[in-house]
Amino acid sequence: MxxxxxxxxxxxxxxxxxxxxxxxxxxxxxxxxxxxxxxxxxxxxxxxHNSGVIHSGIYYKPGSLKAKNCIQGYMELIRFADEYDIAYELCGKLIVAISEEEVPALNNIYNRGIENDLKGLKLLTKDEIHDYEPHAAGIAAIHVPQTGIVDYxxxxxxxxxxxxxxxxxxxxxxxxxxxxxxxxxxxxxxxxxxxxxxxxxxxxxxxxxxxxxxxxxxxxLRIIPFRGEYYQLKPDREHLVRNLIYPVPDPKFPFLGVHFTRMINGGVEAGPNAVLAFKREGYRFSNVNVNDMVDTFSWPGFWKVVGKYGKTGMGEIYRSLSKAAFTRALQKLMPEIQESDLVSGGAGVRAQACDRDGNLIxxxxxxxxxxxxxxxxxxxxxxxxxxxxxxxxxxxxxxx
Structure with a gap:
């Protein structure tokens, strides 16, 4: 009835x-x-359970739904936050190349940002990086002033x-x-x-x-859940990060990689990694749901994803289990970071759609x-x- x-x-x-x-x-x-x-x-x-970042739209293919809706949504979000007193800050971020091999990809991201009509983008030299983030490593970077943080x-x-x-x-x-x-x-x-x-x-x-x-x-399409796990910087080490520091994304893996994010309610997150979750709404490594696992492992596209990204995925799992390995990944962006600077943070699970051919949508x-x-x-x-x-x-x- x-x-x-x-x-x-x-x-x-x-x-x-x-x-x-x-x-x-x-x-x-x-x-x-x-x-x-x-x-x-x-x-x-x-x-x-997300990172609380206001994204600028710099990464997304011009004309895609992501690009169109991110850029329009960004403007709508700022208007909404101003009208209803939602805490936010347009603090900007750096996308940092740590080797010469990453510079062409960095330049491509910059050009994509121009195509998506972002304003105020700036390519930085090694010395200029330190004007924005004194403790960051890198040989070149993009400063993206539109990026911010918000209370989602x-x-x-x-x-x-x-x-x-x-x-x-x-x-x-x-x-x-x-x-x-x-x-x-x-x-x-x-x-x-x-x-x-x-x-x-x-x-x-x-x-x-x-x-x-x-x-x-x-x-x-089938949802393949990927858990992203974070550490937080101890309060006496938060000064190492002024705002947001991101790597150049690895084109062989469909995630942004570990990065540093200052949060709107205080503190600095470091991460996330990206590991297969054994429960769709499981925020710990030990969380398991048999039905969710069956849905993942029975999907033919999942095994094709394993074939494409298995080696990289094993590295993500290793970092999930090893704080030392996680720290080494962060040190590529900030050599001063030590394992003792990190305490366990939160986690989120990304709903990633995958088709039968193993394409992550x-x-x-x-x-x-x-x-x-x-x-x-x-x-x-x-x-x-x-x-x-x-x-x-x-x-x-x-x-x-």
Whole structure:
């Protein structure tokens, strides 16, 4: 029996789901909106476990959904933070080349930033690096002034407050079990209730493939969870890092590599590595879920990923288990860092979509089938891009 009818149901109360509800209600204030969340609060997983960085869009292929939504989302985020007093700081970051072999890739990143219309980018010499980060190593760098840090959990809480003030509802502890499309409505079944809506949007993060498969049995993407583990600098060593220091990404591995991040609420994070998680929502090495492991290991694309990145992945696992190895990776960017300077920090799990051919999907992947829109892949910079993604999804809902 249907508990209640709505115009739009949104599955997931992370930043993308909340931002979608917010943008939808700005456009259609009378819309009856329900947000369903399986956890007891907003931003429980990726939105609340990320590095807190406001990304500039410098890395992303011009014209891609990532590039378009990151740059637009960046501007929307700053406006939102200013209007609602969300803590943030545009502190800038360095992308540092530590060898001559990395300089061509550094120059490519700089050129991509220019193509993406970033302003104020500056190529730095070895000596100029120390004007920004006196303790960093490197032979060349890019200074990216737009990059910043922000309180993403605070932003999520404010979005939830605003959408509820606009008349929307958020139902917590309601995991979605079924989505059934009819002619003019779609029924959504949870552990507790049945709901009906004209439109449904799924923004399920680490569960996005499972939720998408509720309406699309041919869903060709599988989420492979990668845990990123951090250390923090001890308070008496935080002075070594002024703001953000990143390496030139390794083109052979689809992650940014370990870096230093000053956080908006204080402290400096060092990391993350990127290791296969044995539980989708497992934030420790010891967290294991048999069903999640079966889903990963039974996916043919996973074994192709292992073939491509297995050697690099073993190095990531070694760093996860060895603080000394983790320290050596950090010392490439900052030789002064010692193992004794680091204390255990937090961890996050990245929902990385992978196809059957072993391709790790780099761009955002958002598909509409009938009256249902599925966000199937929204890795970093989804937090920065959330308000723009929300606009994009709203556009998708009402296109003929």
């Amino acid at each position: 249907i508990s209640k009818q709505y115009d739009t149901i949104i599955v997931g109360a992370g930043l993308v789901g909340l931002a979608t509800a917010y943008q939808l209600l700005k456009r259609r204030p009378s819309e009856r909106v329900l947000v369903l969340e399986k956890e007891a609060s907003v931003a429980t997983h990726q939105s609340g 959990p605070g932003m999520a809480n404010k979005l939830a407050e605003l959408i509820c003030q606009s008349g929307a509802e958020i139902a917590f502890s309601e995991a979605v079990l079924g989505i059934n499309e009819a002619t003019s409505t779609t029924n959504v079944e949870t552990e507790k209730h049945s709901y009906s809506a004209t439109h449904v949007v799924t923004c399920a993060g680490l569960q996005s493939d499972r939720v998408a498969s509720l309406t699309d049995r041919g869903n060709d 780099d761009d955002f992947n958002i598909v509409r089938k009938g009256n249902v829109v599925h966000v199937r892949n929204a890795p970093s910079p989804a937090a920065t891009s959330a308000l723009s993604i929300g606009q994009y999804i709203t556009d998708q809902l009402f296109v003929n």
